[in-house]
Amino acid sequence: MGRLTIAEQIAAVRTPEELYELLDPDVMWYSTEVDSNYTCNDREDVIACIERNIAWGLTGRFEVLGVRDDFVVVRPVLDPPGARTFSLLLRVRDDAIVEMRDFDSPAAAFRYAGIEPTPAIP
Helix, strand or coil: CCCCCHHHHHHHCCCHHHHHHHEEEEEEEECCCCCHHHCECCHHHHHHHHHHHHHCCCEEEEEEEEEECCEEEEEEEEECCCCCCCEEEEEEECCEEEEEEEECCHHHHHHHHCCCCCCCCC
């Protein structure tokens, strides 16, 4: 069996610890507004943010929507489902996530990553 691509690894994540293993120590996570008050500046910040969501009872997984070069666009599938739907652009380098960027829609993330939008994905 061949080695999984990073997109396949991301799609297979089912526990927070599996995601944490994919994070680069210097990963950055930007909010949709790129507000410095909502920016995670390293792996520890990202883990703390995820752990806060888990403490509030939120869990989930990623649905991979598109891939190009070092970009992977995902839709978080949350449990319980949230009122807001959004997408997340993950930039990878050397099989580690180095950047996470929230977008209000997959189309916006696709534009940022230079991925041709898929008509079936809102």
